[in-house]
Amino acid sequence: MGAIRLANVEKWFGDLQVIKGIDLEVEDGEFVIFVGPSGCGKSTLLRLIAGLEEISRGGIEIDGKDVTAEPPSGRGLSMVFQSYALYPHMTVRENVGFGLKTAGMPKAEIDQKVNAAADVLKLDDYMERRPKALSGGQRQRVAIGRAIVREPSAFLFDEPLSNLDAALRVEMRFEIARLHKVLGTTMIYVTHDQVEAMTLADKIVVLQGGVIEQVGSPRDLYERPDNLFVAQFIGSPKMNILPCAVTADRFELEGNGSGLYPYAGAAALPVKLGIRPEHIQVVESGEGHAQGTVVVAEYLGADTYLYVAIDGLETILVRTDGAEEIAEGRRIGLVFDETRLHFFDADGNSIRS
CATH class of the missing domain: 3.40.50.300 (P-loop containing nucleotide triphosphate hydrolases)
Structure with a gap:
């Protein structure tokens, strides 16, 4: 025992x-x-x-x-x-x-x-x-x-x-x-x-x-x-945290102006959006929910970690397939998996629907 x-x-x-x-x-x-x-x-x-x-x-x-x-x-x-x-x-x-x-x-x-x-x-x-x-x-x-x-x-x-x-x-x-x-x-x-x-x-x-x-x-x-x-x-690499704002029934990235998915109202309004690097998809520039420039690409074999400077925001980390070659300096679009988004209130507590 x-x-x-x-x-x-x-x-x-x-x-x-x-x-x-x-x-x-x-x-x-x-x-x-x-x-x-x-x-x-x-x-x-x-x-x-x-x-x-x-x-x-x-x-x-x-x-x-x-x-x-x-x-x-x-x-x-x-x-x-x-x-x-x-x-x-x-x-x-x-x-x-x-x-x-x-x-x-x-x-x-x-x-x-x-x-x-x-x-x-x-x-x-x-x-x-x-x-x-x-x-x-x-x-x-x-x-x-x-x-x-x-x-x-x-x-x-x-x-x-x-x-x-x-x-x-x-x-x-x-x-x-x-x-x-x-x-x-x-x-x-x-x-x-x-x-x-x-x-x-x-x-x-x-x-x-x-x-x-x-x-x-x-x-x-x-x-x-x-x-x-x-x-x-928890999680390696760690979750990306971005400022966001809610307008009506939608939310957008603050400073970026990218309207994202409908937001189901809750008691507290989110001020931070969390998304893990493996839950972001790289698409062509001009598409997706955010645009950015690849600052650093770290090739690790099975994976490549992209440090992407998002327009109007800070740099975030994106985890991609190592088989895909994405050069530093390239403009790309990013799509966030809507089923994997996390929201946090002003006190840093998670908001769940």
């Missing part, structure tokens, strides 16, 4: 409040990711759950038991840090089983648990090596193995892939996703990388300034962001 509940959790460092009354429920077996920019409070929140930081107000329950005052050792959790923290003089086998050995577990039982973890993490061929003979990804798997043998009710990951290069991060994302499917154990994972969040999570918790901006599945956050912050933080 690994259900975790946070009730009005606050954390103060002197006069500075870094966690501001967070309520959250993590279901048993869920893969939940805390994501947000640096300083948003995601690592602090994870440390509060782990018991590494003392809660200022509120409470934490694990499987219905109040653990607010419990030390880390009494919470039944295992934590994997950004730093591998492996003992350099020990072999992989000794590193993975060290915690069990210090707890006084019989050697036969330690060997059984260590071998089982090695099998799950595909470390069998490296068990007699020392950390200096391992790659970064292999070292991180050893650190995860050390957590697995404790058979925790939940795993806590604090930016575990940030020390790896791009190729290894992709490989380890796959390994962690596979591990979750094999073990079925609750996992809470902290990252600033929204690509990791989108590819790994059952549920994403978007944090900003010590508060939760939105909680939902990757698809929910991508397709139905609650506000401008979530709209631009």
Whole structure:
């Protein structure tokens, strides 16, 4: 079991409040990711759950038991840090089983648990090596193995892939996703990388300034962001945001004069229009809902990213098929997918019909 509940959790460092009354429920077996920019409070929140930081107000329950005052050792959790923290003089086998050995577990039982973890993490061929003979990804798997043998009710990951290069991060994302499917154990994972969040999570918790901006599945956050912050933080490349105005039952881009689609009236009038780069189609100049000039074209193989200076407005990003060659300096028209438009009010909140 690994259900975790946070009730009005606050954390103060002197006069500075870094966690501001967070309520959250993590279901048993869920893969939940805390994501947000640096300083948003995601690592602090994870440390509060782990018991590494003392809660200022509120409470934490694990499987219905109040653990607010419990030390880390009494919470039944295992934590994997950004730093591998492996003992350099020990072999992989000794590193993975060290915690069990210090707890006084019989050697036969330690060997059984260590071998089982090695099998799950595909470390069998490296068990007699020392950390200096391992790659970064292999070292991180050893650190995860050390957590697995404790058979925790939940795993806590604090930016575990940030020390790896791009190729290894992709490989380890796959390994962690596979591990979750094999073990079925609750996992809470902290990252600033929204690509990791989108590819790994059952549920994403978007944090900003010590508060939760939105909680939902990757698809929910991508397709139905609650506000401008979530709209631009989730999705790579990020959503384009343009000023717009409503006249009668239509809206247009401010400063551009391009009338777009009919606008179904709502309680609040939109002042911002959001459209993701992949939801804009390139057409011939003079056609479409906006006109612009290609300033920069970034060819990435399967895709090409076009930075387009829209007449009367700022530069926006358009994602196109890499097979289509569009030269810098070319005049183009843009068509916005009317089913994929997002509107935001003056406070930055999403307007939904």
